[in-house]
Amino acid sequence: MSPRPPREAPAAPTIVDVARAAGVSKGLVSLAINDRPGVSEATRLRVLEVADRLGWRPSLPARTLSTSRTYALGLVLRRDLRIVAADPFYPAFMAGIETVLTDEGRVLVLSVVGSAEAEERAYRTFAADRRVDGAFLNDLRHDDHRVDLLRELGIPAVLVGRPDGPAPFPSVVLDDAPGVTAAVHHLVDLGHRAIAHVGGDPALLHARHRRRAFEDAVAARGLVPTAVVDTDFSMAQGASATAALLAGRTRPTAIVYANDPMAIAGLGVLQEAGTQVPDAMSVVGFDGTEMARHTHPPLTTVRSDPQEWGAAAARTLLALTTSGSAASVELPPAQLVVARSTGPAPGPTD
Amino acid sequence: MSPRPPREAPAAPTIVDVARAAGVSKGLVSLAINDRPGVSEATRLRVLEVADRLGWRPSLPARTLSTSRTYALGLVLRRDLRIVAADPFYPAFMAGIETVLTDEGRVLVLSVVGSAEAEERAYRTFAADRRVDGAFLNDLRHDDHRVDLLRELGIPAVLVGRPDGPAPFPSVVLDDAPGVTAAVHHLVDLGHRAIAHVGGDPALLHARHRRRAFEDAVAARGLVPTAVVDTDFSMAQGASATAALLAGRTRPTAIVYANDPMAIAGLGVLQEAGTQVPDAMSVVGFDGTEMARHTHPPLTTVRSDPQEWGAAAARTLLALTTSGSAASVELPPAQLVVARSTGPAPGPTD
DNA sequence: CGTTGCGACTAAACCGGTTCAGTTGAACTG
DNA sequence: CAGTTCAACTGAACCGGTTTAGTCGCAACG
Secondary structure, three states, rough: OOOOOOOOOOOOOOOOHHHHOOOOHHHHHHHHHHHOOOHHHHHHHHHHHHHHHHOOOOOHHHHHHHHOOOOOOEEEEEEOOHHHHHHHHHHHHHHHHHHHHHOOOEEEEEEOOOOOHHHHHHHHHHHHOOOOOOOOOOOOOOOOHHOOOOOOOOOOOOEOOOOOOOOOEEEEOOOHHHHHHHHHHHHHHHHOOOOOEEEOOEEEHHHHHHHHHHHHHHOOOOOOEEEEEEOOOOOOHHHHHHHHHOOOOOOOOOEEOOHHHHHHHHHHHHOOOOOOOOOOOOEEEEEEHHHHHHHOOEEEEOOOOOOHHHHHHHHHHHHHHHOOOOOOOEOOOOOEEOOOOOOOOOOOOO | OOOOOOOOOOOOOOOOHHHHHOOOOHHHHHHHHHOOOOHHHHHHHHHHHHHHHOOOOOOOOHHHHOOOOOOOEEEEEEEOHHHHHHOOOHHHHHHHHHHHHHHOOOOEEEEEEHHHHHHHHHHHHHHOOOOOHHHHHHHHOOOOHHHHHHHHHOOOOOOOOOOOOOOOOEEEOOOOOHHHHHHHHHHHHOOOOOOOOOOOOEEEEHHHHHHHHHHHHHHHHOOOOOEEEEOOHHHHHHHHHHHHHOOOOOOOOOOEOOOOHHHHHHHHHHHHHHOOOOEEEEEOOOOOOHHHHHHOOOEEEEEEEEHHHHHHHHHHHHHHHOOOOOOEEEEOOEEEEEEOOOOOOOOOOO
16 A cells, blocks of 8 residues: 555654653754763763663764765775776775774765766766765876866865875875885895886876886886886786787896786796796785785785775775864885795806 | 855755746756656756756755665675685676666665674664665575564665575575586596585585585586585685695595685695696686686686676666565576686596 | 636645754852 | 853754645636
């Protein structure tokens, strides 16, 4: 009969039920549960007790309507699926966010998109629908127009990574450079003179930072990179870049990759080609993923901490949305983790 | 001065602004934009035109308050971080969900938790806060109490996988068995007689299904499994299980793993031990991930389609939340993809 | 020509909270 | 003892939509 039968449970109590049961006005219930002044301690306790007894939970939509706070934060992922699926960064990053949000009664609203247009639409929808109190801004780009977009939409944001200019939002930075630098020094110390870099997507700032750190470190040791190849961070391009390096006229003795998946794909190509790792070629990854520990040989890599990064970003964004301002955060930098995919440079054939 | 300055943009127009500008009552605006009867075509067009001109978007919180529909779906991930991060299933699954939700103006609310208690809390919070219209139920277990929980909470759900009994919710199934069966036949056809299985977490139904399919297929060929080892799906346990199989008294000539990450970890262990793949040992994964294509040797694996799975689940859940009912869906089953990690069984030493 | 029926539209209640201007009564002040 | 002050509390407006009872004008009907 009734067009939409109540799902199952008896109708949930509302604030008026609580008010009636406690013998006070609903306004006072609101004050009491929100710990605002103007409520006697005795009454506050009574209200809380009654609310608890009735199992009342304030309606979030109603609260949102009057306060325009959603208690939700937004994350938009724009990435080719092939990359998202292989990249362990995001699951760990999101898990880190959740560790913070869950405790604060917040929730993460996720949007996965494939194109720049869809990404912009996602942010605009967040704003138009008042879905979120703030948003994470990942995978920063040069002159990233999303910064202006979010400012214009009035969505507070936190930048995940170091922006390449002054920005109206706080940033949470985990410096890639020291790890990459250490990796290069490690290789040079092992006698390598011909080192190549398989970089990531140059549109992304962190790919540039890694590349820059690589080039600077090589130069600091008085060397010149044997080659630097840009990719899209995918295993496929990591593999083809490796093949290209093998086929090139000056073959490197060591390759530094911009992420672990590409390093693993590279490892595959090298082994298929019969190139011994690390005897004939040293390989360095980037991320410090679980996977790197289980390859053959285990991967020397640069470990960052995506989970802590996510947690720090969430804390910062939370502070920003509640207090209106938040300081930028600098996390401990990425660190080199030496395993068995790197070894002494092969001696000249004699 | 003002305690909370308006973020930036001028105050967004509301339905009354539109009503005033169109010279009608706000009730009529509501009827017009929701395509309900009782509005003349001329008026409807005028209202839509005015709404568009003012850039009005109905407030979702307000709409939610009166209709108690949130236009959001919930996904709770309970998994050890080590597994989530290495497992490409979820990113692809979520991307599949998003392809459907985005077009429908829906949004995905994500919760990543580490324990069963936290998981239950997450669902209860979804219900208490009226955060979502429905939820996905992944990683089904035997006698899964979450089914009752969701029913009791009144949250419509869709089961991702085949439940092990009658369930009050529709399910979206992608059958693992045919792929695993094909893998076993493939190995037996190659002459293997000693085949082992490194299974997943036996608490999860899909791990059981894969194990069962393995055992049945082996039996169907008149053989007995050399060994069946349970794990938690992590690379670490995939590696240690492989090491144990190598050290066992009857060493298999082929191993079928319950997911690709474990197979890859297994590859690493085998190669570290000097066991040639596939000459001395054949290896089969499960998932058909990008990663499997880039190992050395490329992995024979069983491909499922997590993205399509996510999309189908989203369509089903959407139908369930809007029309109140939805039929279960059976997707094309998982399929064997033969690569170079499987080969003829090693002949007896002669 | 009075009634009925109907499409188009309005006004007001409603969803469930928050917020704020007032009211009340008791304690304090001079 | 009248006047002031203040904590505690109430009532009503408000957030921005949806929904429904009811009004109005007009055409069709007997």
